[in-house]
Amino acid sequence: MSNQPIECNAMVARAPKKPLTLEKIIVDAPKAFEVRVKVIANALCHTDVYTLDGCDPEGLFPCILGHEAGCIVESIGEGVTSVSVGDHVIPCYTPQCNEIDCVFCNSPKTNLCPKIRSTQGQGLMPDGTVRFHDKDGKSIYHFMGCSTMSEYTVIAEISCAKIELDAPLEKACLFGCGVSTGLGAVWNTCKVEVNSTVAVFGLGAVGLSVIQGAKMSGASQIFAIDMNPAKFEAATKLGATTCITVDKNGNTLTITNVLRGEEDGGGISVQKCIAGKLTPWGVDYTFDCTGNVSVMRSALECAHRGWGTSCIIGVAASGHEITTRPFQLVTGRVWKGTAFGGFKSRTDVPKLVRKMMTGELPIDHFITHRFDGVDKMNEAIDALHSSDGRCLRAVCIY
Ligand SMILES: NC(=O)c1ccc[n+]([C@@H]2O[C@H](COP(=O)([O-])OP(=O)(O)OC[C@H]3O[C@@H](n4cnc5c(N)ncnc54)[C@H](O)[C@@H]3O)[C@@H](O)[C@H]2O)c1
Ligand SMILES: [Zn+2]
Numbered sequence: 012m013s014n015q016p017i018e019c020n021a022m023v024a025r026a027p028k029k030p031l032t033l034e035k036i037i038v039d040a041p042k043a044f045e046v047r048v049k050v051i052a053n054a055l056c057h058t059d060v061y062t063l064d065g066c067d068p069e070g071l072f073p074c075i076l077g078h079e080a081g082c083i084v085e086s087i088g089e090g091v092t093s094v095s096v097g098d099h100v101i102p103c104y105t106p107q108c109n110e111i112d113c114v115f116c117n118s119p120k121t122n123l124c125p126k127i128r129s130t131q132g133q134g135l136m137p138d139g140t141v142r143f144h145d146k147d148g149k150s151i152y153h154f155m156g157c158s159t160m161s162e163y164t165v166i167a168e169i170s171c172a173k174i175e176l177d178a179p180l181e182k183a184c185l186f187g188c189g190v191s192t193g194l195g196a197v198w199n200t201c202k203v204e205v206n207s208t209v210a211v212f213g214l215g216a217v218g219l220s221v222i223q224g225a226k227m228s229g230a231s232q233i234f235a236i237d238m239n240p241a242k243f244e245a246a247t248k249l250g251a252t253t254c255i256t257v258d259k260n261g262n263t264l265t266i267t268n269v270l271r272g273e274e275d276g277g278g279i280s281v282q283k284c285i286a287g288k289l290t291p292w293g294v295d296y297t298f299d300c301t302g303n304v305s306v307m308r309s310a311l312e313c314a315h316r317g318w319g320t321s322c323i324i325g326v327a328a329s330g331h332e333i334t335t336r337p338f339q340l341v342t343g344r345v346w347k348g349t350a351f352g353g354f355k356s357r358t359d360v361p362k363l364v365r366k367m368m369t370g371e372l373p374i375d376h377f378i379t380h381r382f383d384g385v386d387k388m389n390e391a392i393d394a395l396h397s398s399d400g401r402c403l404r405a406v407c408i409y
């Protein structure tokens with residue numbers, strides 16, 4: 012067990028809208044119930060970029076971003092019993108304390124353990140202090156309880172999902188956020204049944220994992236909707252049966268039936284297209300994977316009269332609100348949302364990794380870009396930002 016501070020490279024977010032800076036930082040030893048890990052691979056997620064762009068009003072600077080990573084335990088603090096030095100772990104921004112008095116961990120209905128929520132939201136470790144310092148000794152904030160854009164980081168024991176040793180960390184890291192979220196929205200939050208019809212709005216890594224999960228659940232029809240037609244190739248490979256291009260107002264531009272190879276002009280709203288033209292009453296399950304509140308409305312209104320469920324996955328910009336006519340709910344549609352796909356992180360992430368290892372759950376298609384070194388993070392951000400829409404996940408291997 013090491014109780015010495017470590018000096019290492021990290022990419023520090025000094026201020027919103029500025030590139031990350033490569034710095035030598037000090038990472039303190041883990042305190043009680045904390046774990047220090049060596050980060051092996053980090054996948055960039057939109058939430059990191061959203062915070063760096065200054066869109067999150069609660070974003071704190073300077074901080075170390077990053078929350079989709081594969082790590083090896085370097086040292087453990089006092090009282091840590093569930094992981095040991097050398098274990099492979101995925102840091103999870105939704106922890107799982109499993110304490111007897113945690114009504115959330117004890118309920119099968121949710122994964123929202125609040126144990127370290129307040130300090131995590133303030134960029135601090137559970138004792139209210141930080142483990143990161145710059146060369147002048149000044150504090151650097153943590154982010155989402157992970158901060159994996161550093162060669163070493165400290166996380167709470169209850170945020171560590173321990174995975175099997177032979178799982179490649181440069182792939183398993185994807186289960187730290189986006190891919191798990193999409194799969195879990197289908198399997199846990201909505202429990203999509205065989206032969207269901209599904210519509211997915213927004214085909215980034217999250218939307219594509221919804222399609223993959225829906226296909227694995229035996230959905231019979233999957234409608235894939237995006238403004239960027241470059242997204243349809245991957246969507247089709249994963250199981251989309253109809254691809255619909257929309258404009259920013261939610262009007263359909265093209266409708267492509269993948270199975271029959273037919274293309275149709277649009278011109279009507281996506282609601283009228285899905286609930287009216289392509290199906291008589293809408294589809295069983297719809298998913299918003301855009302974070303846009305007018306898309307969330309369209310998604311709800313495409314859900315089947317009488318029972319259709321619409322699940323919000325996208326994170327909306329602060330201050331934005333959802334609207335629809337209450338009649339949409341009176342006539343049986345259900346509006347839901349999900350965080351981390353409802354997966355209980357420490358219990359479920361290792362199971363997802365197992366599924367990847369057995370070949371049941373391939374995820375290679377999400378990794379479109381690879382970079383070597385923590386210092387390449389700005390290049391990874393540029394790749395994710397690029398307007399061609401090709402980048403799903405950019406993985407940096409440290
Ligand atoms: N709930 C959670 O736990 C959770 C976890 C991870 C990510 N998210 C959120 O999920 C969302 C998707 O994440 P991602 O990484 O896949 O993002 P992404 O940016 O890669 O994908 C979004 C897709 O939506 C499309 N899009 C944008 N506006 C649209 C519109 N008006 N109509 C149709 N398509 C539109 C884009 O072209 C893009 O293909 C984000 O909002 C992210 O913050 C939520
Ligand atoms: Zn708990």
Ligand SMILES: [Zn+2]
Nearest residue numbers: 056058188189
């Ligand atoms: Zn994320």
